[in-house]
Amino acid sequence: MRKSKKTRKTAETDILVELNLDGTGKFEITTGLKFMDHMLILLTRHSGIDLKVNASGDLTHHIIEDIGILLGDCFLSALGDKKGINRYGSALIPMDDSLARCVIDFSSRKTLVLELNLNEECNIEDVAIEDIRHFFNSFAENAKMNLHLHVLYGEDQHHKVEAAFKALARAIREAIKITSSEIPSTKGVL
Ligand SMILES: [Mn+2]
Secondary structure, eight states, rough: OEEEEEEEEEEEEEEEEETTTOOOOOEEESSSHHHHHHHHHHHHHTOOOEEEEEEEEEHHHHHHHHHHHHHHHHHHHHHOOOTBBBBBBEEEETTTTEEEEEEEESSSSOOEEEEEOOOOOOOOOOHHEEEEHHHHHHHHHTTTTEEEEOOOOOSSSHHHHHHHHOOOOHHHHTTSSBBOOSSTTTTSSS
């Protein structure tokens, strides 16, 4: 029931995202970017959603930004009126040398506090660090959520980002869980 499917075709990109919040971690991810595929597969597996992402486009920056937009938009749609959801989620996840902390609120308002603690000069595989930051920004904006994501420490750049995605995934898993029959807000609306 909590599903969403959206497409977005512009002069720059052509993206399809299909999401099932009550999934089992099934994925079908083809972005043309190896590192993004790796991160989105992690996100799917560790959050327990089902996710299909099919993306192509002119520039890496545009593709990653537009995946973030559409994925966020799909979460917002699939969550619907948010009746019964846990709403909040948090996780502290290590990846070898790196430790990431993610705290989220599907509040219907966007706030992003992001500190990935990355070396600005390096790319990670086929993706620029600024594009990764851009992804989290587009995702939070379109999902209308509070996203507080920090890499607390680490050495390896790949591990830091991987820890961040896994922490986001575990926080999502907790936040989307149905834990009551109420809309989790004293306003009665989220
Ligand atoms: Mn890896």
